[in-house]
Structures are given as structure tokens and as C-alpha cells.
Amino acid sequence: MACGLVASNLNLKPGECLRVRGEVAPDAKSFVLNLGKDNNHLCLHFNPRFNAHGDTNTIVCNSKDGGAWGAEHREPAFPFQPGSVAEICVSFDQTDLTIKLPDGHEFKFPNRLNLEAINYLAADGDFKIKCVAFE
Amino acid sequence: MSVKFEITNMDMKLGKTLKLKGKIADDIDGFAINLGQGADELALHFNPRFNESTIVCNSREGGNWGREQRDSHMCFSQGSEVKLSVTFQTDEFKVTLPDGYELTFPNRVGHSHLSYLYVRGLHISSFKVD
Numbered sequence: 001m002a003c004g005l006v007a008s009n010l011n012l013k014p015g016e017c018l019r020v021r022g023e024v025a026p027d028a029k030s031f032v033l034n035l036g037k038d039n040n041h042l043c044l045h046f047n048p049r050f051n052a053h054g055d056t057n058t059i060v061c062n063s064k065d066g067g068a069w070g071a072e073h074r075e076p077a078f079p080f081q082p083g084s085v086a087e088i089c090v091s092f093d094q095t096d097l098t099i100k101l102p103d104g105h106e107f108k109f110p111n112r113l114n115l116e117a118i119n120y121l122a123a124d125g126d127f128k129i130k131c132v133a134f135e
Numbered sequence: 136m137s138v139k140f141e142i143t144n145m146d147m148k149l150g151k152t153l154k155l156k157g158k159i160a161d162d163i164d165g166f167a168i169n170l171g172q173g174a175d176e177l178a179l180h181f182n183p184r185f186n187e188s189t190i191v192c193n194s195r196e197g198g199n200w201g202r203e204q205r206d207s208h209m210c211f212s213q214g215s216e217v218k219l220s221v222t223f224q225t226d227e228f229k230v231t232l233p234d235g236y237e238l239t240f241p242n243r244v245g246h247s248h249l250s251y252l253y254v255r256g257l258h259i260s261s262f263k264v265d
Contacts, residue, residue: 003144004144004146005142005143005144005145006142006143006144007140007141007142008140008143009139009140009141010140128146130263130264130265131261131262131264131265132262132263133261133262134259134260134261135260
């Protein structure tokens with residue numbers, strides 16, 4: 001997967017919402033949004049898989065602490081389509097991250113790292129970020 | 136939202152416009168928006184300075200600053216909300232200021248692709264490339 005945009009020093013605080021909008025490639029297999037402190041400390045690895053690693057139309061989430069992956073969480077909702085524009089909103093508090101998908105469906109992923117701020121955002125794979133907003 | 140903000144691996148091609156929204160920090164002498172390939176390779180350094188009431192633009196190659204271009208159209212103030220757009224063209228950058236004034240700076244380095252954005256002194260609330 002091609003390495004995408006990396007943003008640092010975001011200083012996103014609990015209660016604030018990060019909104020990311022981008023284009024899913026027409027032949028998309030998979031894409032990733034990573035959020036956390038840095039590349040080795042991710043409170044959220046968000047990986048929609050259209051057709052990758054044996055998964056079809058599944059969102060795989062995980063965390064990474066000191067370079068070590070945690071337990072995977074699979075979310076059955078999959079409101080993504082190749083060749084379309086998608087918007088994802090993420091907010092967090094001490095216990096959970098809340099992820100809002102393009103169709104409005106929300107789910108939670110535990111804030112395992114207990115980060116007080118999200119400073120790092122990286123995109124990877126078949127998704128091109130066009131717009132990022134902090135609210 | 137931090138007073139420093141950095142993006143790498145951006146994919147901004149010729150003809151594209153970067154739109155930034157944010158709030159200028161309260162207690163600073165100025166703010167800066169840098170675009171280029173990295174901290175030492177800047178096609179555009181856009182730096183409004185409150186203490187000099189001037190907008191300074193420059194480029195940087197191999198860590199060496201080029202010749203400054205100064206514009207006295209200083210329409211920024213500390214603590215205010217601003218919207219800026221930067222259009223990347225073959226021959227020049229066109230920066231549209233919040234009051235509609237357009238400032239241009241030559242594309243000296245001649246790159247056709249920008250991958251690096253650094254913002255200092257501005258609490259970014261959104262950025263967009265299209």
C-alpha cells in the first residue's frame with residue numbers, strides 16, 4: 001500500500017471531533033487511518049477491508065502500544081464503496097473512541113492507551129484525504 | 136489544536152488549491168505557512184509579522200533562504216479567525232488573504248508537486264486540498 005498523508009502536532013483533545021474526508025480509489029482493496037501519539041503508539045488503527053487479508057467488506061480496528069498490536073476488533077458495518085467519497089468522524093474520551101461512519105452508523109473502540117491527546121494522523125492504502133477538520 | 140502543525144506525504148499537484156481555516160494565536164509576533172518538500176526545501180514560506188506590520192515571503196533550498204519578498208498589506212491580527220487559500224501554479228503561488236487581496240510569489244524552486252505543509256502560530260480548524 002502506498003504511504004499516504006501524515007499529520008503531526010494535531011493536539012486533538014477529548015470531546016473534540018476529527019473529521020476526515022477523502023476519496024476511496026475505484027479499485028480499492030483496503031485503506032487505513034491511524035490515530036495516536038506516533039506510529040508506534042496508536043489508539044486507533046482503523047482498517048476497512050474491501051478485499052484484503054482474507055476479509056471482505058469488514059472494518060478491522062486495533063491499537064498499537066510501544067509497537068505491539070493489541071486484540072483486533074471487527075465491525076460488521078461497511079458503508080464504504082470503491083470510487084466514492086467517504087467521511088469519517090472520530091472523537092474520544094478516557095474510556096472510548098467513537099467512530100462515526102459515512103452512513104451515520106456509530107461504534108466504539110476502547111481507548112486502550114488512555115491518551116490525553118491525539119497528535120498523529122496517518123492515512124495509508126486506497127484512500128486519498130482531501131479535507132481534515134477539527135471541531 | 137496546536138500552534139504547530141505539520142503534514143508530510145501530502146499530494147498537492149500543480150493547479151491545486153490549499154484552503155486553510157484557523158485562528159491566529161493570541162500571543163505571537165507572527166505566523167507562518169510553509170509549503171514544499173521538507174523543512175529545508177520550501178517553495179513558499181508565507182510569514183505575516185505583526186511586529187513589522189509586513190508579510191514576508193521567501194523560498195528555501197538546501198536549508199538556505201532565498202531573497203525575501205515583502206508586502207505591506209498586513210490584514211491579520213492576533214487572536215482573529217482567518218481563511219486563506221494558496222493556489223499552486225507553474226510560475227507562481229497565489230495566496231488569497233481573508234479580505235480578498237491576492238499576493239503572488241514566484242515558484243522559484245520549480246517543483247510540480249508539494250508534499251510538505253507546516254503551520255506555526257495558527258490553530259488550524261480545517262484544511263482542504265482541491
